[in-house]
Amino acid sequence: MSRDLRGPGPGPGPEALAALAEWVAVESVSSDPDRAAQVGRSARWLVDALHGAGWPRAEVWETDGLPAVYGCRPAADPGAPVLLVYSHHDVHPADPSEWRVTAPFTPRLRAGRLYGRGASDAKGQIMCHLWALRAHLAQREAPAVTVKYLVEGEEEIGSGHLAQLLSEHAGELAADVVMVSDTMLWSLDEPAVCTLVRGSVTATLTVRGARRDLHSGAFSGAAANPVFELCRLLGLLRDGSGRVGLPRFYDAVSDPGPALRASLDTLPFRLSDWLAETGTFRADGEAGFGVPQRLWTRPSVEVARLTAGGGGAPSLGLIPAEAAADILLRLVPGQRADEVAGQLRTWLDGNRQPDFHYGLDVSPTISDPYATPEDHPALGALLRAVGGAYGAPARRIGNGGAAPAAQLSRACDAPVLFFGTGLPGDHWHGPDERAEVRALELGVRALAGFFDGLAALPRPW
Structure with missing residues (x-):
């Protein structure tokens, strides 16, 4: 070739x-x-x-x-x-x-x-x-x-x-x-330059309710099921308005700069187009903010994976001994990944129940958010170059990933x-x-x- x-x-x-x-x-x-x-x-x-x-x-x-x-x-x-x-x-x-x-x-x-x-x-x-x-x-x-x-x-x-x-x-x-x-770009019709990326904290939360898996026919109704306890905890991670439930989580959140905010306020966004392109059935997230703001300028929490019980065996007769969830927190400028990891640990300590065994494994590859200085000359050069290639002024957007x-x-x-x-x-x-x-x-x-x-x-x- x-x-x-x-x-x-x-x-x-x-x-x-x-x-x-x-x-x-x-x-x-x-x-x-x-x-x-x-x-x-x-x-x-x-x-x-x-x-x-x-x-x-x-x-x-x-x-x-x-x-x-x-x-x-x-x-x-x-x-x-x-x-x-x-x-x-x-x-x-x-x-x-x-x-x-x-x-x-x-x-x-x-x-x-x-x-x-x-x-x-x-x-x-x-x-x-x-x-x-x-x-x-x-x-x-x-x-x-x-x-x-x-x-x-x-x-x-x-x-x-x-x-x-x-x-x-x-x-x-x-x-x-x-x-x-x-x-990512925004679209082929609207030139845009990313000026902000969110940070991330990933962790695995485990709950153990017994030393081994139990037969439900013998123990159902009396043995503790860690899946219910894990689901209770996950329900506490995000409230009904879509806000993250960690203590002091929003204390350091800063608003986007005026140039990015102005660009997002005028960004041509159609929810139906976004749903069709992403294959998403509905938009969700923090109340009071539009989809672009939720994606780029607001923090969030997601559950990426849930596991419990034996993966290769029939599960109808099983009470699993352990359940686990992979959690992903997205951070915005002002927040620090190490501080949010500490908030996650404090949150778990404050919500434990007696007799369950808990584990929290925070990945060492956490990352801080970053925003390009809005008035840096190099950013101006990039905006002009992108605008010149597209034949229209380039907007400023963010990137939802880390x-x-x-x-x-x-x-x-x-x-x-x-x-x-x-x-x-x-x-x-x-x-x-x-x-x-x-x-x-x-x-x-x-x-x-x-x-x-x-x-x-x-x-x-």
């Missing part, structure tokens, strides 16, 4: 899309130990692609877990701004039985969309950057800015070794601006921008994930313009 990442014109041509499809076919599922070698293969594929595109430095960075990729393409001017692009090449698991258009790792181009696991989250977004740099270099020998890549292989499992990478390679990762490329933006900002002592080519209908983490070729084309144009705009900014910032 050709490694020509540009193809004809400013956007991804047939050969470029074929190269992306080749990469999407690599089963880089980081959560599956049996596919660890595939994650390594994915990293090597990207290194080869960088070398094939003329990058003088591209290499695999090993960790104590799964490998990352580093690349550097220096600017002609040694004093030019340095842009560090962060993304990930690992992908979420996929159940082939749920896919209809194609198998998860058998990419298919259909009606202007490339289907396959990772096509949008986030291999397509990474390739968009490579294509954009090739377009930027069509009229010059070297980029107007130095571009660095850090593409990790563990984002889908919590970025457990990202801190190791940032510490061990601090000098190589030094940058003036960081760009996280793992976010990204290690705060961690990257602290490590690099630099502001973080966000640029993505995903769309709400791309089915991230779901069946028939896809990337819109048109979104990739517009992304190429926007990024190529951003390189010039960033280089032209007066410094120091």
